[in-house]
Amino acid sequence: xxxxxxxxxxxxxxxxxxxxxxxxxxxxxxxxxxxxxxxxxxxxxxxxxxxxxxxxxxxxxxxxxxxxxxxxxxxxxxxxxxxxxxxxxxxxxxxxxxxxxxxxxxxxxxxxxxxxxxxxxxxxxxxxxxxxxxxxxxxxxxxxxxxxxxxxxxxxxxxxxxxxxxxxxxxxxxxxxxxxxxxxxxxxxxxxxxxxxxxxxxxxxxxxxxxxxxxxxxxxxxxxxxxxxxxxxxxxxxxxxxxxxxxxxxxxxxxxxxxxxxxxxxxxxxxxxxxxxxxxxxxxxxxxxxxxxxxxxxxxxxxxxxxxxxxxxxxxxxxxxxxxxxxxxxxxxxxxxxxxxxxxxxxxxxxxxxxxxxxxxxxxxxxxxxxxxxxxxxxxxxxxxxxxxxxxxxxxxxxxxxxxxxxxxxxxxxxxxxxxxxxx
Numbered sequence: 001x002x003x004x005x006x007x008x009x010x011x012x013x014x015x016x017x018x019x020x021x022x023x024x025x026x027x028x029x030x031x032x033x034x035x036x037x038x039x040x041x042x043x044x045x046x047x048x049x050x051x052x053x054x055x056x057x058x059x060x061x062x063x064x065x066x067x068x069x070x071x072x073x074x075x076x077x078x079x080x081x082x083x084x085x086x087x088x089x090x091x092x093x094x095x096x097x098x099x100x101x102x103x104x105x106x107x108x109x110x111x112x113x114x115x116x117x118x119x120x121x122x123x124x125x126x127x128x129x130x131x132x133x134x135x136x137x138x139x140x141x142x143x144x145x146x147x148x149x150x151x152x153x154x155x156x157x158x159x160x161x162x163x164x165x166x167x168x169x170x171x172x173x174x175x176x177x178x179x180x181x182x183x184x185x186x187x188x189x190x191x192x193x194x195x196x197x198x199x200x201x202x203x204x205x206x207x208x209x210x211x212x213x214x215x216x217x218x219x220x221x222x223x224x225x226x227x228x229x230x231x232x233x234x235x236x237x238x239x240x241x242x243x244x245x246x247x248x249x250x251x252x253x254x255x256x257x258x259x260x261x262x263x264x265x266x267x268x269x270x271x272x273x274x275x276x277x278x279x280x281x282x283x284x285x286x287x288x289x290x291x292x293x294x295x296x297x298x299x300x301x302x303x304x305x306x307x308x309x310x311x312x313x314x315x316x317x318x319x320x321x322x323x324x325x326x327x328x329x330x331x332x333x334x335x336x337x338x339x340x341x342x343x344x345x346x347x348x349x350x351x352x353x354x355x356x357x358x359x360x361x362x363x364x365x366x367x368x369x370x371x372x373x374x375x376x377x378x379x380x381x382x383x384x385x386x387x388x389x390x391x392x393x394x395x396x397x398x399x400x401x402x403x404x405x406x407x408x409x410x411x412x413x414x415x416x417x418x419x420x421x422x423x424x
Contacts (some may be wrong), residue, residue, distance in 0.1 A: 002107065003373055004220040004223075005070040005093065010102035012063040012088055050399055062088045063244045066101075070237075072107070072187075075214035075221040077231035077252055079259050080241035086224045089241070090114060090192045093222065108187025108220075113177055126157055126176055129165055131356040133180045147183045154209070156202075157178035175202060182209050192224045203230075210234050228256050229332040236323055245389055260331050260366045264332035268299035270387040271339075272371075281380050283315040283322075283346075293356075300390045303364050304413065309355040311371060315346045319375045322346045324353050327370035328360075330411060336360070336367075361413040362391045 063085045070076050078086045091097045092104060094112035119136060120129045130151055134144035152158050157168075157177040165173065181189060191210065211234055215222045225231050231238060231252060238255035240247040248258055270288045278284045289310040292298045301307045309326060321343045330338045337360060341353065371386040372379050 002072050003069045003105075004072040004107050005222075006105040007066050007068050008103050008105075010063060010066040010092065010104060011100050012092060012097070013059055013061050013100040014084075019328055023118055035224075041151075056406055061093075062245050063099075066246050068239060068246060068249055069356075070220060070222070072220055073214065073218040074237055075210070075223065075235040077224060077238035077255075078224045078241065079226075079228070079231060079238055079255065084241040085156035085244040086241055087114070087192055088244075090190050090222060090224060093188075096191050099277060106188060109185075110188045110190060111137055111181040111184055111186035112190040112192075113181040114192045116185065120165050120173070120335070126152075126155075126161040126168070129176070130180055134184050137184055137186055138196070139184055143185060147185075150209045151176075151179045151183045154183065154205070171202070178206055178209075182206075184212060186219070188220045188378065190222045193226065193403055197239055207234060222236070227333070228260070229334070232256060232332055256331065257366070267388070268297040272383055272386055275381065279316060280321045282317060283313055283373055284381045285311060285373060285383060285386070287312040288369060288371060290387060290389040299388075300392045302389050306357055306359055306361075307389075308357060309369065311353045311355070312350070313373060313381075314350050315348055315352070317348055319346045321376045323374045323377075325372040326355050327372075329368050329370065331366040332367070333368075334411070336362075336411065359414065363411055365411070366389050 064088070078089060080086050088097070090112065091114060092099050093106070094110055094114060096112075096114065119133050121132060124132060127148075130148060131141070131144055134141075143150075152161055155172075155178075157172055157176055160168065165176070168176070178191075181191070190209070204278065207230055210223065213219050214234070221234070222232055223231065234322055235252045237250065238252040239249040240259050248255060251260065268290050272285050272287060274284050274286070275281065289297055289300050289312075290301070291308050291310055292301065293306050293308060295308075295310075296302050298307070311324065313324070315322075323340050323343055325338065325340045327338045330336060339355060367389055368385050369387040369389070371381075371383045375379040
């Protein structure tokens with residue numbers, strides 16, 4: 001298999017604050033080093049891309065010493081927290097910006113969608129921008145003309161195709177931009193977290209197209225998203241960036257697991273940041289604790305064991321028809337169960353709700369909890385990913401071994417009744 005992309009010792013440094021080094025002599029020294037092909041003398045060693053800490057230097061390495069290969073036809077997810085360097089990497093691969101050090105070798109033409117309306121001229125019509133984008137990508141006019149109807153149909157903007165794109169909504173912008181990037185005949189497609197702008201139907205359509213581009217047409221795809229479910233569906237491999245460095249790369253589900261594991265999923269107590277207007281609300285949640293069935297805090301539950309959730313919350317004023325709702329999802333945002341309490345009337349004060357799970361046996365993995373407090377079907381405090389917990393591979397010998405036969409047995413391990421009878 002041939003490499004479509006090879007990255008060697010790639011680093012990118014940015015200067016924080018005002019441009020320039022502060023003195024003319026340092027600017028001249030920096031320029032002279034660049035002319036001679038030498039490293040910038042003012043790039044300090046060790047200034048990593050950690051946005052949570054301050055530093056005495058005005059230089060930050062957005063990317064540092066990246067090395068990886070991507071084979072032709074691979075669909076690769078680029079994942080990591082905000083500020084990890086994902087967008088910077090894609091901008092370098094798309095030649096929007098150049099690396100500070102290192103080399104990037106790519107085989108074939110690149111179509112990139114880095115933000116809404118990338119490469120669009122606002123004064124030109126949708127039709128003119130399709131031809132403009134195609135020309136920028138090196139396509140002949142006959143190639144663009146052959147794909148034109150398909151692009152317009154996919155974007156669903158036929159009525160507005162002769163209207164200047166400055167009058168498009170953000171959703172129309174991204175529809176047309178994605179359609180152009182996905183349909184023009186480039187060997188490499190780069191997509192950076194733009195699908196969040198479109199509606200749910202169009203997102204599904206885009207994800208299907210990206211899958212077709214990679215699996216059906218054999219083109220290389222780099223896909224950045226914070227939606228792990230989308231990354232898992234589209235990509236076969238992934239790379240994880242942490243503070244500008246390559247943490248690991250490999251099969252997509254394994255790398256997603258490593259990424260979610262970094263979120264301290266063995267933590268058992270989760271304090272919830274109160275809403276800014278907490279005193280104006282009927283009430284608000286304060287804490288979620290994961291426990292075993294004996295009431296002990298346990299962020300890591302052995303596979304096959306039952307568990308419970310304890311929620312602490314405050315009621316500011318009397319609430320009629322109070323309901324607390326709990327949702328449990330997988331790391332890929334697959335909804336496993338939603339449960340509600342019965343309606344009750346609560347006075348002002350501090351409360352605890354214990355959600356006991358008697359039936360759901362989950363396979364080993366990472367799970368998330370969503371929490372909602374409501375009154376008469378009106379939710380007044382809703383928290384996504386309020387807590388995370390782990391079902392571990394530790395097994396309890398007292399449990400029925402039939403539910404622990406293999407690790408790869410699906411998400412829910414509850415045994416089903418299978419009746420075998422001899423037929424005459």
